[in-house]
Amino acid sequence: MGLGLIAKLLPPPENKFYNFFEDGAEVSELSSQLFYQIVHSDLQQREEYLIHAKTYKRRAVDAMQGSLALLNASFITPIDREDIQLISTNLYKSTKVILKACVNLRIYKIDSYNEIVKKQAEILIKSAEELRILISLLKNNASLREITDCSSRIMDIENRGDEILFTATEELFSGKYDALYVLKLRDIYKGIENALDICSVISDLIVNIALKHS
Template sequence: MSLGLLAKLLPPPENKFFNFFEEGAEVSELSSQLFYQIVHSDLKQREEYLIHAKTYKRRAVDALEGSLALLNATFITPIDREDIQLISTNLYKSTKVILKACVNLRIYKIDSYNEIIKNQAETLIKSAEELRTIISLLKKNAPLKEVTECSYRIKDIENRGDEILFAATEEIFSGKYDALYVLKLRDIYKGIENALDICSVIADLVLNIALKHS
C-alpha cells in the first residue's frame, strides 16, 4: 500500500476538521461583534471598523477551503462527509452574510442606527456566541443533553430575531420613510435575520450528528 493511500485511510490527526469548524465559528462571532460595534459607535468610526471586514472574510475563506481540501484528501472522517461539507459551508455563509450587512451600512449611506438595528446586533452576538459553544461541544463529543440545550438556546434566539424582524417590517412600512430608504433598511434587516437562520441551521446539523453518535 502506498504512503499516499495510507494517509487517506487514516483519520486526520489532531481533530483538524473540528479546528477548521472552530475557526469558522470564531470569525463568525468576530463579524457579529463588528456589526455591533459599528451600530453602537460614532459614525466617524465606521471606516475604522470596516477595515477588519476583509481580514475576517479571508479567515472565513481559509477555514472553508482548508476543511474542504482536507475532506477531499481523506477517506475516513470523524463524522459524515456531507455533514462536514454542510457545517463548513454554512459557517462561511454566516460570516459572509454578516460582513455584507456591515458593508451595506456604508454603501446604503445609513447614517443613523435605530433601535431595531441595535436590537438585531445584540441578538446576533448572542447567537454567534452560542454557535461557538455548540461547535466546541461537537469537537469534544459532549453529552447529547448539553448539545440539545445549546441548540434550544440558539432556536430561542432565532425566535427573538423573528419577533424583531416582524416589528421592523411593520415599522418600515408605516409610511414614515420614502421607498428607497425602505428597501435599504429591509435589506439590512433581512441580512441579519439570514445570519440568525444560518446559526440555527448549523445547530440542527450539530444536534443531528450528536444524535447519530449518541
C-alpha cells in the same frame, strides 16, 4: 500501496476538522461583534471598523477551504462527510452574510441606526456566541443533553429575531418613511435575519450529528 493512499486510509489528525470548525465559528462571532460596533459608531469610526472586514472574510475562506481540503484528502472521517461539508460551508456563509451587512451599513450612509437594528445586533452576537459554544461541545464529544440545550438557546434567539423582524417590517411599511429609506433598512434587517437563520441551520446539523453518534 502508495504512501498517498495509506495517508487517506488513516484517520486525519485528531480534532483537525473540529479545529477548522472552531476557526469558522470564531470569525463568525468576530464579524457579529463588528456589526455591533458599526451600528453603535459614528461615520468616521465605521471606516476604521470596516478595515477588519477583509481580514475576517479571508479567515472564513481559509477555515472552509482547509476543512474541505482535509475532507478531500481523507477516506476516514470522524463524522459523515456530507455533515463536514455542510458545517464548513454554512459557517463561511454566516460570516459572508454578516460582513455583507456590515458593508451595507457604510454604503447606505445612514447617519444613525434605530433601536431595531441595535436589537438585531445584540441578538446576532448572542447567536454567534452560542454557535461557538456548540462547535466546542461537538469537538469535545459533549453529552447529547448539553448539545440540545445549547441548540435550544440558539432556536430561542432565532425566534426572537423573527419577532423583531416582524415588528420592524410592519413599522417600516407604515407609510412614515420614503421608499429609498425603506429599501435600505429592509435590506439590513433581512441580512441579519439570514445570518440568524444560518446559525439555526448549523445548530440543527450538529444536533443531528450528536443523535447519530449518541
